Amino acid sequence: MTPSPQVAERPPVAIAAGGSDGAAAASVLRHGLVIAAASGVYLWSITRVDAAHMTDMGIISVLPIAVYAALIVMIAGFATAARVDLTGRVQGAYVLGLTVMLHGMPPLAYEFLRFSWAWKHVGIVDYIQRFGDVDPGIASLPVYHNWPGFFGLNAWITESSRLESALSYASWSPILFNLLFVGALYVMFRGFTTDRRLIWTSLLLFVLGNWVGQDYFAPQALAFFLYLLVLAILLRWYPQDPGYLDDGAVRPAGDVVAPGSVASVALSGVVVAGLFVIASSHPLTPVMTVVALAALVVSRVIRVRWPVVVIAVLTTVWALGPAREFVFANLIEAAREAGGFQVNVDSNLVDFEIVSPAQEIISLVARGLSAALLGLGALGWLRRRRRGVRSGWVSLLAAVPALLVMLSSYGGEVIFRAYLFALPFVAYLAASLWFADETVGRRLLARWTLGATIVVLTAALLIADFGADRRQVFSADEVAAANFVFENASEGALIIEGTRDYPRQHRNYEKFVFLPLDRSTPDTLRGLMADPAERLASWLSDDDRYNGGYVIITESQRNTVSDLGTLLEPTLDAIEESLLTSELFEVVYESGTARVFALTEEVS
């Protein structure tokens, strides 16, 4: 192909367009001071958040004004720098700062690990710490034992560090993983374009669009990073057309790795290691990797075919080897979901008729944020097309994740996973709306519209990503109550819980049977509500099936019931009241609003 003239003949790169070196240095210094001041204000403020006073709108209800001010200053600085900072260093500093500020809120503002499902991941690490092995045939949480890579790594970290639990550092995962995502995408996008404004704006839009909460202490976060890294290496150093970048510009000298060189062998080794970890750490990411690499090979975007063969073989070998018990046990269910696009989409969305008004707003904002980015991506694609800039494989990688929705509902999450896999490339196209090529995006209007868009997307992210925090952030009282249960329950005990939303399954998890009441069938619940204490007592005293047990009810569970309108709405309080007044039960542990009930000595 022939590169378009406007991108092949580029103006010389300078810090400040049209300015002297001194003015450029002064501009960089000013931005540096702004970033330092905003970061200082942010850190001082965020650590003073009082999560106990959070409402059903999540973190925005307790964020100090200073945090909002710091974010707006950073956004304004970024939009301003887009005009003068052609080297990208200043914009890069803003993006990295905003990444830490936005996705670092949970570890900086909350005392304990966010998300009940992150706690159960800590529980898998705890299992490996105690047994030094995994059990693919285990009855509880078997999927993690069949794809154990991430947990094995963390068991090694905790053991070699002589830590009692991965809880010591798991909270910091969102900062680490988001910085890794940004790093891998930076490497990748450098192979698409030399325009640093486009690269950093894409990365910021990715950070703002990443509301689906897949960056916590979880195997999918590691697998997603490696997926991006593998794509980055293949797209940048093994393109079909090594002479030109994706946008048609001449590839910079030295950005090509010769086949057979030490560097090429090293990069191939990284790709193979990454593909192995993807195949052995997470069930969904290998499928996406096969689809994406196959699309790149078939479309003649990359010149090597062996990576798609390697990931296909590794995925198959892992599925039929170490994970065979899980795969065969779930094959029929997986086959039933294949091809059900609409059903798979519907199973992922909340029912507005039962959730609280605040939760409805949060869900609408989340959908709006996703739709806005997709819309901006479509407009960016159109603008690139009008200006003669190709966007072939970016569009391809933005589109292929939709195939995942055809395959499975993935436990009611596939639409969010598909969105995340498409997001980097949608963000790149969206950023092209302002910076389709290096000759555009310098006017005042561009700065204002970019800044305003980023402010709106930031506000949406704060609601969409952190709106559920009232039920996913736990107090010291709730942690203490959960620890009491997991330390004192006997092996084979029945743990009855209002919902799953509390610090759950993080210790000795395989020893217990968990029974979340909100997952009961309507019939079971009707029977329970006839006399809650009597019915729960009959379950706990079933010596043939269980070895005693506890009922645990926490504030986060109450919030889940009230926010999501589960089957327990409004009955959880009635159950608790029944236990408090019954002679069958006694409160064996109480801390703040968290209570643990057990059968009285006489009954048990």
Added chain:
Amino acid sequence: MSSPGLHAVHTPDTNAGRRRHGLMAVAAIGAAQALAIGLQIGTPLQPFLSIVFVLTCPGLLLLDLEQPTDWSARMVIGIGASLAVNTAIATVVLVAEAQWTAPLVALALVAIAALPRHRLQGIADRVGAVLWPR
């Protein structure tokens, strides 16, 4: 089509003094981690050291490569390589011996990286002949 960047691949290395920083860093971090595990230090520094190890060893060896020329790319790929290699080892082993396996693999890679360049190129040529037949 011409490939403007290809000529740069075999340009002589004019920055040899800098090129072994990654090797030295990985050797130091790997040795420190092995020592800390062996001596069971268990200080507050130990978790920090373990996480640094997981993120840097052996991937920072890539810093010493002439390609990719982009320093930030070598850094990101190096971190990814470290995470991938250490996770792969932990996955395969998943027993207590894994504590030793990761530092040992890192040190083995250090030994490979310490080989003279022409020996490395010879190995790469043989691997390349398989992966990219001419």
